[in-house]
Amino acid sequence: MKTLFIHKPLFRLLSPLFSGTLVYLLILLINNTIDELGDNFFGQELYVCIGLAYLIQEYVRVSIVIFKRLKRPSSFFVKTILQIISTIFINIALVSVAMYLYFTNVLYYTPNSNELLVFNSIFSVIALIYILLYVSHQFLYMVNTEKLEKEEWARLEVEEDFTDFKRGINPELLFESLEAILVVMKGNPDKAEQITDSFAMVYRYLLSKKKDELVPISEELKILKELLQLFSELPHRKIQLGKIAVDESMVVPGSLLRIAEKVMRTTIPSEVKKMAIDILESENELAIQYKHEERIGKSLKTNSLNYIQRDYRYYAPEPVKVVHGDVFKTIYLPKLYLE
Structure with missing residues (x-):
């Protein structure tokens, strides 16, 4: 769409044949009658008009x-007016010089003002039509681009809403939890009820806090304990909370839960060996730290937390970071406070 058809080689080759013939025909109609067109149509002047x-x-x-390609003036309207004026003036100069050379060197007389006026008027109209084609093409391109941008924003918004919905539902954890409940229910109904309570508390929190921007970290840690209790019934590495040394800052709802789940799914499963997650703080950051024993091809990296990056970008300029050490892997979240 962005390439205008006047730049196409075939159009550049054929268009002047038709426009030059049309110019010659108009000049003949001005200077002759319709009956005389047949006698005077093919002549040297025809090739001059085409050239x-x-x-x-x-x-x-x-x-x-x-x-x-000009960057100034920046206004499309001002640039268009300037382009029309300059093109028409240079067009008049080119036509006048070409006609003067043709008349003096071929026809051996000087063209009068009426003859120059006819040629300049017709070829100026052709030049103006070309510019209007370009301007209309640009307007159409801008309108279509705006529509495409709106459609792209709508598509991204739908995808974002679907991703948020999917994250809130978390189908993988949902099905794993239901399977664990079904397995335990037959042998130990009381334990199955405890799993169901943890499962319900986690999902109630995720769904009820979906519209909240920030929550106290103490509330998030309470649900995190229930989530880790739920993890203990799944066939993954058993995880528990280690050191907790944080003040009453704020976090984006579900961020600690999602990080814990990501840690669980990227760590080598073990039925006997447990992993401790420490939640510490510095002056400006929360640090979620654990001893990493990661699965092959499922390492926890910064781009694995893109959705958390996006959420925190609204509240803090500092990015979410993942630092991989020899023993510990640490996820840094910006500390948030309500002013």
Whole structure:
């Protein structure tokens, strides 16, 4: 869409043939009657008009390219007016010089003002039509681009809403929890009830806090303990909370839960060996730290937490970071406070 058809080689080759013939036909109609067209149609002047049409159309095409690359003036309207005025003036100069050379060197007399006026008027109209084609193409391109941008924003918004919905539901954890409940229910109904309570508390928190921007970290830690209790019934590495040394800051709802789940799914499963997650703080950051024993091809990296990065970007300039040490892997979250 962005490439205008006047730049196509086939159009550049054929268009002047038709426009030059049309110019010659109009000049004949001005100077002769319709009955005399047949006698005077084919002549040297026809080829001169076609050649002049090639010159004018190529000049206008080059001027369109030049004005398109100009950065100033920035206003599209001002640039268009400037382009029309400059193109028409240069077009008049080119036509006048070409006609003067043709009349003096071929026809051996000087053209009068009426003859120059006819040629300049017709070829100026052709140049103006070319510019209007370009302007209309640009307007159409801007309108279509705006529509495409709106459609793209709508598509991204739908995808974002679906991703948020999927994250809130978390189908993988949902099905694993239901399977664990079904397995335990037959042998130990009381334990199955405890798993169901933890499962319900986690999902109630995720769904009820979906519209909240921030929650106290103490509330998040309470649900995190229930989530880790739920993890203990799943066929993954058993995880428990280790050191907790944080003040009453705020976090994005579900961020600690999602990090804990990501840690669980990237760590080598073990039925006997447990992992401790420490939650510490510095002056400006929360640090979620654990001894990493990661699965092959499932390492926890910064781009694994893109959705958390996006959420925290609204509240803090500092990015979410993942630092991989020899023993510990640490996820840093910016500390948030309500002012």
